[in-house]
Amino acid sequence: MTETLKANKSTKNDYFKWAKRYNALREENTEKFKWLNLALMILFPIFITCMAEINQCKKVSVFARFVADRPSVILFDFAAACVIFILLLAAFRKGWIAALVQSFVFMALSITELFKYNTNGNHLILSDMKLVKSVKSLKSFAYIKITPALIIYCAIVIALLVVIFHFNPVLPHHVPFKRAIAGICCTILCTGMIIVPSFYSPVYKLFKLDTTAATNAFILNEKFEHNSFLAFLVETASESYSNRLSAPDNYSEELVDNITDDVAVASAAGFKDGVQPNVIVIMSESYADFRIFDQIDVDDKYYEGFDKARSEGYAGTAITPTYASYTVRSEFELLFGLPVRGINAPNMPQRVLSDREQPALAQYYKNWGYKTAYVHPFLGTFYSRNRIYGRFGFDEMIFHDDIDNVTDFTVPVEHYGTYVDDKTVYDQLFELVKSTDEPIYIHTTTMQNHQPYDQGDDPNDEFGNYLQWIRHSNEGLTVFLDELKKLDEPTLVFFVGDHFPSMRGETSVYNQLDLNGSNCSVLYEQEYFIWDNYGADYSCVPEEPVSFFYMPYVLINIIGAPHDEFIEKMNSFMENVPVYSLDYNDGTPDNVDLDVLTYDRVIGDVYSPCPIPSEAFESKKGAE
Template sequence: MKQQKTWSARFSSLRAWCWSVHEKRSYNTLRYPMTNRILLLLYPIFIVCMAELNQDKYPSKLVLFISDHPTIMLFNILIAALIFLGALLLFRSGWFSMLLESILYMALSITELFKYNTNGNHLIMTDMKLARSLKSLTSFAYIKITPRLILYLSICVAFILAAYWFNPRFNARVKLSKRLVPGLACLIACVMVVTVPFVSKPVYALFQLDTKAADNTFILNEKFENNGFLAFFMQTGSENLSNKLEEPEEYQEDSSHLLDQYLAEEVPDLEFDSGVKPNVIEIMSESFADFRAFSDELEELGYTDLDQYYVGLDEAASEGYEGTLIVPTYASYTVRTEFELLFGLPVKSINDPNMPQRMLLERQQPTVPSYYKSWGYSTAYVHPFQSSFYSRKRIYGQFNFDTMIFEDDFTVPVNTYGEYIDDNVVYNQIEALIDATDEPLYVHATTMQNHQPYTDGDSEDEFVNYLSRLQHSSNGLADFLDRLAEVDEPTIVLFVGDHFPSLRGDDGIYSQLNITSENCSTLYEQRYILWSNYDLNTSLLPEEAVSTFYAPYLVMELIDAPRDSFIQSMMNEMETEPVYSTNYMPMQEKNDKLDTLTYDRILGDIISPSALDVLPDPSEETIESSASD
């Protein structure tokens, strides 16, 4: 009983204290009207400065930005003021409105800080689509809570606590029904600045935002320097929305006639060389890049003898054919390169989305693996990571893979190297698939071993740690190919890296190499290897660089795979326009043929010939099976 009285007394004391605080805050609202007006007026300026300061790190840099770009800072403050006013009208409470906006601004600011420090790419609105994969992303990110970050967050908390104590409020006599419309109007106005070109273009021009087309990561980075974080985030959001792919007018009017003019009229009658259907192994190696392209510059920075890290790759190249592919991405967005390999189509033709697989319609897809399946192959996809990341399991389930293996599905012993599953485990799994499959096998493997972060390792230099992982992967590839050489089944291997690695932002190796939008093209050039355990005529393969989406057709050419008019059209186009890439050639004109064929297969009616014309429709099989049951 005594204990019960004690708890009751404590609760009563707490309630009395809360009531006294409430009374004091209500008193402060009336007692300090000038202080409250100042808090309300200063808040938009305060939160903008704190969000930008979190990126600039030093107040002096923020002051320089404001002096150089006063109109952009004014734009940021007006947007923040509109958001704040909208929240204030809706909720009346000054401190609560500040809390909501502070959470929004500082959460975005901190995300931008961590993202750029991790891979040198700035945060854009389309990155929000990855929120569902937050757990995976945190394993990649270089997250470091610094004293400076804690200080800036503490200042924000102190401002909100001050507002809580002095309790500025909107006039209590104005009912919600009268506040609702103007409050929503303020918020809608902010949304319209981003989403409606008719509004955004004159507004951005008025406040002198940098609106030049951002054709690659380095142009984006320069735009960030000009606009600062908040204006950059909004302007690139507008840019991405206005870049939405629309159905070509000619396709809408008469798609069949339009496609006819782009499809090859003459198609050779091929049925594999001497009837041999080789295993086709496609290895897209995560972040595998040959930094010897920068040997001279790296040597000046103290990085010597780079050849030691690529011994295995050079051995593979000496036994096969090597060339250069132009990949559609740098440092991140692996699925761009994966899309081009699995569809044989350019991401440039669908306006370079960061996640092209999210654009696909819910239907069976006319993919490269579907061609192999129609030719009597068993098809498999191997990726040693979470099946939910990029929604791969759900989306790729429509790509005509017979088998899909993710991190929990391996049938061989699993071990890690660094943070992720060892590339050698992937190679062992491919061998197991070859042994277990009676039909010829097509495999696409996207590895994971060399993914960031590179903070773990024997060195404090993340670039050295990266090179060590690369060496392990390179040697593993050579060993894998040595084993395949002993396999009695004809086998061909395509090996290519998806992109140069994600390395730190301001102090990373790319900054040390002084790479800018003017000299970044090398970062989109990836060395590829075509290897086989039997004689192949590689004399027809192109000596010049070609875009990654042509790689599947290089393999088909080598093995004399059957062709339809679509495949032949793509092979013909490889000769006339070998590179079609926004990042690599920012000023390149649109290619109507490639754009139309891509639209038809991704968002159109798939009028162009594809393997889907001969493969059974799984949905129809399901219906028939249900009916028979």
């Protein structure tokens, strides 16, 4: 034992001696190879920019064509990378540390962009990084494929880092003041490039960056093609900052009262014909009817259950606020009856809500004597739903966590593909209806049809597998509605898909449709149905397409629930501004009244008529 300890100690001593000798050699290299180190430091920002761009392009030839077509954009990338590198040098002094940090950030963003676009056909923007806390759940969405090219590009970066580490470029000790000045100047430049329009606008113009306002996902992707990776990240960060939310001009109780006082309030005497039905809102993940496209031949068999429900109830079209991703935008509009455009259309609107009880639609149903429930067969922590949605007025929230094997479902959970089978969700909805004595309002956001679509009859036929998933969902839907027909409880069902599905960037079915930023509005049109088992009157349902956020008021009108001034005002908006979405039509002018009411209810002081007792807000204001 003693000899073993001595041997281990000797090995450690040998290692420390070697490390000491090597560090001494590196220190010699700092002085001995000054010109080489200077060259490494000058060329490194250009090198890492090229590697990040080549990695997300996948091929050197693609990057070369972009450089030839858009040389000014690449010059912008180089300049931005140089500023960042100088800032890191000023902070760390040692060249290898600055190079390591910048390499990690640039390549991590490049790899994330590569996987994101390959997964859902949308490019990375910096606000997407807010989802980093949900990386465990995101792994189930993404097509992550480690290719030889990716390994080679990363190996090249690592090799240069080793070279820089060996030759050890270091800023002299005696220039702390100059380092501080350089760091401050670079910080000002980086900050100004994001938040000061008078600075970045002429810079973007000088380098010929595409600064087109990205009012839909296709325009955003076209902007990426013009700006490529790094310039795209910077420019969209500027656009996002300039679009940040602020209180409306002259926001006050008087302003809100003036907006809502011009409506005649309907009688609050009770429900139509004395019937208080269950209300079930089903927002089906990635459900879309591709039969609207003549370019692709889709068999009606995949949509049999959907067609049957539409023939038995009311069929219409609603305008979703999103395409391919950001389900929470559609969810926000259905849960609140408010437009995401009213709060500047953030990708994740739940992140801008005030930290308080929220006047969501569930609060109205509670006031009308309903039980309320939210059902989502996925992690409650994703998008922080379990924390944030608890303020929306739901008596019960039901989630399912496959990662930690925890579920709130009270029915047997089965899977179809990667996620919980829609049939399981329908079973849970039926169980909630049966087990509740009072009428119940339920909102469910399903998961079965979410990508990836690499499971099915042919793992490589993404669209074919998607249709297989849709058909299975429709089969479960038919069984669910048939069960409700037998149930002696009046029930109203609203069914709609949240958005068209995400498909792989370069090989998706969307490439067959020749869609672009000017003709993609059809992808924001979602077919829906309203179905009932008690003879509901659909005469109040608008015949023309309306935005998602109006559909809750359509349901309220069908069941004849009491109206306050706010509901009446939203009904008037539905007549005069049926579609309020830049993604669908960027020519629709801003509606100040709609924007003020949206801000007031989810961020402001809730001056508008509200289902939550005013004491709750008064106590909050008093505490502030």
